[in-house]
Structure formats: C-alpha cells, structure tokens
Amino acid sequence: DGGITQSPKxxxxxxxxxxxxxxxxxxxxxxxxxxxxxxxxGLRLIYYSQIxxxxxKGDIAxxxxxxxxxxxxxxxxxxxxxxNPTAFYxxxxxxxxxxxxxxxxxxxLVL
Amino acid sequence: xQQVMQIPQYQHVQEGEDFTTYCNSSTTLSxxxxxxxxxxxxxxxLIQLVKSGEVKKQKRLTFQFGEAKKNxxxxxxxxxxxxxxxxxxxGDTGRRALTFGSGTRxxxxx
Numbered sequence: 001d002g003g004i005t006q007s008p009k010x011x012x013x014x015x016x017x018x019x020x021x022x023x024x025x026x027x028x029x030x031x032x033x034x035x036x037x038x039x040x041x042g043l044r045l046i047y048y049s050q051i052x053x054x055x056x057k058g059d060i061a062x063x064x065x066x067x068x069x070x071x072x073x074x075x076x077x078x079x080x081x082x083x084n085p086t087a088f089y090x091x092x093x094x095x096x097x098x099x100x101x102x103x104x105x106x107x108x109l110v111l
Numbered sequence: 112x113q114q115v116m117q118i119p120q121y122q123h124v125q126e127g128e129d130f131t132t133y134c135n136s137s138t139t140l141s142x143x144x145x146x147x148x149x150x151x152x153x154x155x156x157l158i159q160l161v162k163s164g165e166v167k168k169q170k171r172l173t174f175q176f177g178e179a180k181k182n183x184x185x186x187x188x189x190x191x192x193x194x195x196x197x198x199x200x201x202g203d204t205g206r207r208a209l210t211f212g213s214g215t216r217x218x219x220x221x
Contacts, residue, residue, distance in 0.1 A: 033208065042117075042199060042213040043154070050207060058208065090153055096207055099144065102153040 003027040004103035006091050011108045013078065013085060021076045021106045023091030031096040032074035036060060037088040037105075046089075049074055050096050078108065086110050115202050117212030125220050130187040132215035134200035141203045143176055143183045148214070149196045157185075157198075190219045 004025045013019045023032065031050045035043040045058030049068040063082025068074050074093075078085045088107050092100040114137045124130055134143065142161045146154035158167055160176035160183065167174045173186045183200055197216045201209040 031207075035211075040216075043201075043211040045208055045210070048208045056206075056208075059210075092154075099156045099159060100154075100201075100209060101156065105153050 004091060004093055004101055006089075006103035006106050008106060009104070011106055012111050013108060014111050016080045018077055018079050019108070021078070021089055021091075021108070023074045023076065023103060024072055025074075025093040025101075025103075026072060027093060027101065028071070029093035029095060029101075030071070031094055032068065033092045033094075033100060034058075034064075034066065034074070034076045035090045035092065037090060039088075043090060046076065115200060115210045115212040117200055117215055119215055120213065121216045121218070123218045123220065124190050126192060127189050130190050130194070130217055132185050132198050132200075132217075134183045134185075134202075134212050136181045136202050136204065136210075138204045139180050141180075141205060143180075143203075144201045144209065145174060145183075145185055146199045146201060146211075147196050148199065152196075154199060187217075190217070192219050192221055195219050 007022045033048040034046040037043050044060050046064050047066040049055035052071050055068050065077045090105045091103045094100040116135045118133050144159045145157040148154045158174050163180050164178045165176045171188045175184045197214040199214045200212040
C-alpha cells in the first residue's frame, strides 16, 4: 500500500463548497476505488473504475463525482449536494476483482 | 441490494483468549477477502479465499470459506495485544468491486 498516496490528510469544507480529494498510485493497477468510512462503521463504496476513462457508481454515489483520465489518478470531488460529507475517505487500487491496496486516507470535516 | 453482514460488532477479550468473527453474504461470492484496520489507520489486506470450503492459516489466524460460498470466518488463537483493530470481510458479489462487511472491532486486555 506504500504505492498509493492520498492528499490532503485533513480537509476542511465550508458550506456550499466543492472539494476535491486526490488519489495517486504507481502500482500500475487497472482498478481504483473510493470508499467512505464513518466513525465505528464499515467501508461504503462511492465510485470505482476498472479502466481509464470509465467508472461506475458504487452504493453511495449521490453528491460525489470522479474522473479517471490517467491510470495513476482517480480524484474524488465532494460536491455541495453531499449534505453530510464529514467522514474518512479511503482510496484503493488493485488488479480488477483482486486484492485492494489502500491509501492512508483523507479526513474531511465541515466547518 | 448486496449485503455482507458481520458479527459480532465488537469483542473484548483477555490476552490469550481466542477470538472469532463471522461474515455472511446475502448472495454467493466469487471470493472473499479479509482486511485488518488498526485504530486511526487504513485497511490492510490479510488473505483471499476463492474455493468452496477453503481453509487457510496464517500463524495464529485461521480463515474459512463456507461450502456455499456465502459465509466466512476468521479465528484468532491465543490473542495478543498486537491483534487489536477492526477486522473486515469483503466479498465480490459479481460486480467486480468489493462489498465490505461492517467489521468486528477487537479489543485485547493485557
């Protein structure tokens, strides 16, 4: 998992603001994933991408958007439509359908 | 929708006691994976099971995949304080993305 970086580590969002979380991997993995984790809870899938220029909605995609223009990068935008964005956001990558390697995560807080 | 349930939610054991967490899926899984998340950290892959009835061991950890490929378990023998964390199962229900269980948080009292 050392080949996956997420930035920033902490992010503060004001009401009505869009924010973008970065996820980069140098493991040459085809698939990348975004999860949301609330305190004491499991991981819920937001979006995933199995190949460049293609992505699918996960279980809780509303209020989020993604792009996959490069194999190495899968940024997540938390839009103002996401009314309860405070959470721990985890990015992962891996061979499609196989083991996932997680980045260190970004904690998003709403001011 | 696709669901992966995990029990118990939380378990507190004395060091040296055994621990088991159970995972059940509403649908047949093509494979199941187990991850461990230390407090404040991110999930780390432990193992993947693919075959029906498969059993794998890693030192004090034993992983099982049910015959119907709908359930799995993780058993830790003689827990140590280093085992503290949350254990997640995650299954591929056919959409080529994992569905994670809610996790079992393990606390080990020295």
